[in-house]
Amino acid sequence: MSQFMCLAMDSASAARFRTTRRDDRGGKILGRIVDRPGFPCRHCLRLGRLGEEMLLASWDLPLPGGPYWTPSPVFLHAGDCPHAAIEDALPETVRENPLVSLRHYDADGMCLYDLGIVVPGQEAEAPLRQRLGDPRVAFVNIHTAKPGCxxxxVERA
Ligand SMILES: [Zn+2]
Incomplete structure (x- = not known):
């Protein structure tokens, strides 16, 4: 039985960014060509491949609402890519990041400070599974630990 799902940026937001080239604050979306490892696409949850064109935009995260709401810088493939929903495994965008931050929220969007943890991406799955066993947790946002993107x-399956 699977325990969790990793969710991506919604396809409507991705399409809007690709079409308008404007972010959620009306700012210009930047174009980037993948020239080194990294460039995690938030729509297909894959890393950019060398030579691919990516967009760099600010996205208003749908969750949490309330006082812990935040926008985030995100990369996105400039062209169409499949919308990801990954069951019971972490995407390569998390696994291959050297240091990630797990931010846990309850059903009201309040941050559960006592559960927060910073770990290498390759080691994130075990503490994630453990914390999803806490009945207070409604969802988890995984960010890069240093820039905070x-x-x-992650939601329970
Ligand atoms: Zn993509």
């Missing part, structure tokens, strides 16, 4: 939202 959102990578995926």
């Amino acid at each position: 959102w990578l995926t939202r």
Whole structure:
């Protein structure tokens, strides 16, 4: 039985960014060509491949609402890519990040400070599974630990 799902940016937001090239605050979306490892796409939850064109935008995260709401810088493939929903495994965008931050929220969107943890991406799955056993947790946002960019939202399957 699977325990969790990793969710991506919704396809409507991705399409809007690709079409308008404007972010959620009306700012210009930047274009980037993948020239080194990294460039995690928040729609297909894959890393950019060398030479691919990516967009760099600010996205208003749908969750949490309330006082812990935040926008995040995100990369996105400039062209169409499949919308990801990954069952019971972490995407490569998390696994291959050297240091990620797990931010846990309750059903009211309040941050559960006592559960927060920073770990290498390759070691994130075990503490994630453990914390999903806490009945207070409604969802988890995984961010890059240093710049704080959102990578995926995890919900129970
Ligand atoms: Zn993509």
